[in-house]
Amino acid sequence: MTDYETVIGLEIHVQLNTNSKIFCSCKADSWGDPPNTNICPVCSGQPGVLPVLNQVVIEKGATLAAALNAEIQPVSYFDRKNYFYPDLPKGYQITQYDLALGMGGYLDLPLEDGSTRRVGIEKLHIEEDAGKTIHKPGRRLLDFNRCGVPLVEMVTSPDLRSADEAADFIRYLRKLVRWIGVSDADMEKGKMRFDANVSIREKGSKVLNPKTEIKNMNSIEHGREAMKAEIKRQIKEVEAGGVIESWTLDWDEENKTLSKMRSKETELITAILKSRTCWPSVLMKGKSRRLLKACRSFLTSAKSVL
Numbered sequence: 001m002t003d004y005e006t007v008i009g010l011e012i013h014v015q016l017n018t019n020s021k022i023f024c025s026c027k028a029d030s031w032g033d034p035p036n037t038n039i040c041p042v043c044s045g046q047p048g049v050l051p052v053l054n055q056v057v058i059e060k061g062a063t064l065a066a067a068l069n070a071e072i073q074p075v076s077y078f079d080r081k082n083y084f085y086p087d088l089p090k091g092y093q094i095t096q097y098d099l100a101l102g103m104g105g106y107l108d109l110p111l112e113d114g115s116t117r118r119v120g121i122e123k124l125h126i127e128e129d130a131g132k133t134i135h136k137p138g139r140r141l142l143d144f145n146r147c148g149v150p151l152v153e154m155v156t157s158p159d160l161r162s163a164d165e166a167a168d169f170i171r172y173l174r175k176l177v178r179w180i181g182v183s184d185a186d187m188e189k190g191k192m193r194f195d196a197n198v199s200i201r202e203k204g205s206k207v208l209n210p211k212t213e214i215k216n217m218n219s220i221e222h223g224r225e226a227m228k229a230e231i232k233r234q235i236k237e238v239e240a241g242g243v244i245e246s247w248t249l250d251w252d253e254e255n256k257t258l259s260k261m262r263s264k265e266t267e268l269i270t271a272i273l274k275s276r277t278c279w280p281s282v283l284m285k286g287k288s289r290r291l292l293k294a295c296r297s298f299l300t301s302a303k304s305v306l
């Protein structure tokens with residue numbers, strides 16, 4: 001029987017624990033508040049408003065970038081990602097596209113046998129969250145409280161080799177962001193969530209095969225189960241002579257099953273508009289150096305804690 005190797009890359013969203021949102025003074029943490037009570041003309045995208053960048057978002061994002069050994073860009077820009085979805089009242093999301101806050105980087109994940117797995121970070125950028133759609137029988141309810149909440153999105157290289165390793169990586173990263181004080185990372189409150197790109201290949205091969213993407217996981221244990229189920233499904237498919245198609249999948253936690261997401265949920269028409277309507281975030285050199293120094297001393301002292 002062929003021996004297979006699993007290849008997993010993760011896309012992780014972390015909510016930064018700032019007092020206010022990224023471009024307005026609305027309260028950032030709306031957990032437990034009634035729907036649509038922390039919104040204003042800026043975060044709901046009314047015509048004529050001017051977003052003002054919250055500097056603490058950049059400082060916390062840069063702290064995380066430094067802790068992940070990324071190269072902090074002294075100047076990064078925000079762009080508009082245009083798409084239409086009911087919980088995005090503006091019709092676009094302000095995000096960083098090509099000039100992101102952190103480029104490159106890695107996190108060394110300790111493994112059970114005492115060695116470490118170096119997991120590359122391909123990109124780390126800042127963006128605003130969208131609102132929330134609540135599905136009720138026969139109708140959809142919208143809560144815009146999360147619109148404009150600051151997020152860091154990071155994309156790892158496909159360096160993880162099992163569902164257990166990927167789950168351990170999320171757990172390790174959660175400890176790190178809490179330790180450096182940039183996020184509460186409460187997954188049950190949506191403050192940390194991840195997508196997993198999963199593929200398999202014959203052991204020893206260097207080829208990257210078509211991958212599937214499991215979306216919107218907000219529990220480490222459920223994520224581990226979902227990835228294990230998908231690896232098992234892919235091996236069964238390949239053993240039966242089939243091919244893996246690049247599906248986007250949703251994990252049903254109750255029934256422990258994966259299902260293909262409907263195309264209208266995955267094929268949003270997006271266009272990146274380089275409007276540069278927001279100011280670039282400029283990190284002063286001195287401040288950048290202080291952040292790096294603080295993070296290096298953290299990494300030295302934290303090895304025994306993490």
Ligand SMILES: [Zn+2]
Pocket residue numbers: 021024025026038039040041042043044148
């Ligand atoms: Zn607001």
